[in-house]
Amino acid sequence: MLKKLQKIKTAPNSKESEMMVLGCMLTSTNGLNTAADNLEEVDFYFSEHKIIFRILKEAYKKDRPADVHIIGLELKRQNYLEEVGGIPYLTTLAQYAGTSAYVEEYIEIIKDKSILRKMLNASQLIEKTVFEEPEDVKQALDEAQTKFFNISQSVNLHEGVLIKDVISGLKSEKNIPYLKELQQRQELYLQRKGDDSAISGLPTHMIDLDKMINGFSNSNLMILAARPAMGKTALALNIAENICFKNNTAVGIFSLEMTTEQIVHRIICSQSEVESEKIKTGSLNGSEYQKIVQAVNYIQTKKLIIDDQPTMKITDLRARARRMKEAYDVNLIVIDYLQLLSGSGNLKSMENRQIEISEISRMLKNLARELNIPILCLSQLSRRVEERQGHRPMMSDLRESGSLEQDSDLVFFLLRREYYDPYDKPGQAELIIAKNRHGSVGSVNLTFRKDVAKFDNFTPMSSPSEENDEAFSHFSPE
Helix, strand or coil: CCCCCCCCCCCCCCHHHHHHHHHHHHHCHHHHHHHHHHCCHHHCCCHHHHHHHHHHHHHHHCCCCCCHHHHHHHHHHCCCCCCCCHHHHHHHHHHHHCCCCCHHHHHHHHHHHHHHHHHHHHHHHHHHHHHCCCCCHHHHHHHHHHHHHHHHHHHCCCCCCCHHHHHHCCCCCCCCCHHHHHHHHHHHHHHCCCCCCCCCCECCCCHHHHHHHCCECCCCEEEEEECCCCCHHHHHHHHHHHHHHHCCCCEEEEECCCCHHHHHHHHHHHHHCCCHHHHHHCCCCHHHHHHHHHHHHHHCCCCEEEECCCCEEHHHHHHHHHHHHHHHCCCCEEEECHHHEECCCCCCCHHHHHHHHHHHHHHHHHHHHHHCCCEEEEEEECCHHHHCCCCCCCHHHECCCCCHHHHCCEEEEEECHHHCCCCCCCCEEEEEEEEECCCCCEEEEEEEEHHHCEEEECCCCCCHHHHHHHHCHHHCCC
């Protein structure tokens, strides 16, 4: 009688997913950043894959390029090349991955298999302990529970917290009791003597805007929307300049529309207050040249990081943003602009675009919370604004809005009436706060200098009668 051959059971694993992730790391910066951020060597099942991943992660930590040739040389230097299958196997991995856009999904598969293996190892240890029939059964049970609890803790890093732990400072962001933090705020406010700059968020130094929204708060997703040529890029750059230069903090800009050189040109125009055309043509006098030199020297001392990759998926942007936060500790990210981003999948048809925008906005909000910084994302408005009398934007005008209205914490609309009528409030702009999850809505006035593409605080002109009354008041009889 023939014995039935039993299938040999192996620990849970997915060789194809491991090959796909390693291949993406070898062929894509996004793949390298995403996988290195989310995986550990122990998450891989096959020994050759563990070694390759370790070398790739070392390259990631040192901010070095990683392709088949470079990683092959490093493996050879550490005497691992033959052990992993040589250059041919690295080439196979790179070809196997191709241009996969689903690296995050494969990462999840690898992590799930790793968890199952940890559960299996814990179960085997528990089984061994059970068959040994320990004297202290309760202690054995406690050890068994601890093993699975530790696995759970490694997976669920963000568990809920008791409100008393937050108020007491045990698990608050600043690790100090709430009332003590409130006292510090009071002391700081009194030191400033009620000055307008006493806001809790990141000051934009647009005084009226800061008063209304209390600065840019951490983990907020903010949408700045306007029609083309209204000046939304200029306003976003001015805000980025103010926060970076005046607050002396790092700011990151993802520009999908303009090159780094074009952005630098705009910033120099704004900071030096020299007309753009004069800088382009070189028709400068001595004073203007000195202003530019002074502005350039000043800008070079600040941390403003620009990424001008023209076509980018939301997964690419998230990986680059995490890397930017780790490398430069940016406190604000500006994205110009949302409609040039594509989703994580391959949805290209128009009927899927609204779903794709919804995915992008959701992932941007999650990114703002993950990095705990404000994100300012620019967006286009639909043509309905042009057809409406007064051309005043509304929430429904957000182009391909999807869930932009729900996911965003603040929505700004920029309106310059002189765009439609040169004689209607020239040199003036209105910034409309259409949504503010944490405060009031309304609008603020800004001054716009078209020659240097600069928005600034608006100072209303006093009437001649008011000036005369003030000037001659001391001549009035008592």
